[in-house]
Amino acid sequence: MRGVTRVGLGTKWPRMAILPIVCIPDPILRETSTPVETFDAELKTLIADMFETMYAAPGIGLAAVQVGVPKRLLVIDLQEEEDAEGKPVKDPRVFINPEVLEESDSFVPYKEGCLSIPDQYADVMRPDRIKARWQDAEGDWHEGEIEGLLAVCLQHEIDHLNGVLFIDHLSRLKREMLLKKLAKGRKDGTITM
Ligand SMILES: [Zn+2]
Secondary structure, rough: OOOOOOOOOOOOOOOOOOOOOOOOOOOHHHOOOOOOOOOOOOHHHHHHHHHHHHHHOOOOOHHHEEOOOEOOOOOOOOOOOOOOOOOEOOOOEEEEEEEEEEEOEEEEEEEEEEEEEEEEEEEEEEEEEEEEEEEOOOEEEEEEEEEEEHHHHHHHHHHHHOOOOOHHHOHHHHHHHHHHHHHHHHHOOOOOO
């Protein structure tokens, strides 16, 4: 997975806070997020808070609109590797104003979930390789070919920036079943978000 930005979460990052996650049917999730234009300390605070919120959820990806900020910014940490004690190794990545430049012709299914659609999972077909470009927290541009779970996750999060949710990729029947399960869980109190 070449050319993918890694940002450290060292002491240069500001204080962090866990932000409330917006869930469906909040209409903000259907908004098209606007480009990030200012790369300042406030942006770094938002990024740090988004990582903190994502780790606490826990999740592997979070778009700014999911914490109520409709800006073209997302964070990902697949946490695929474990240290000697079996704890996930942090591998935080930030993508600002990301764009998909090319998509592979081959598609793969992956069971996706979303922090804004609590406890619901379904197979979604997406291109398994993409070429993308994006800015980092300093505003510098990067370009890279991305594949595997990172490609799935990045496409899912870029969808959020365009007001699209993973359930939009499902058949109507599957989507309705999933939304019924969510409604039932909320009614039962088994799903509290
Ligand atoms: Zn999502």
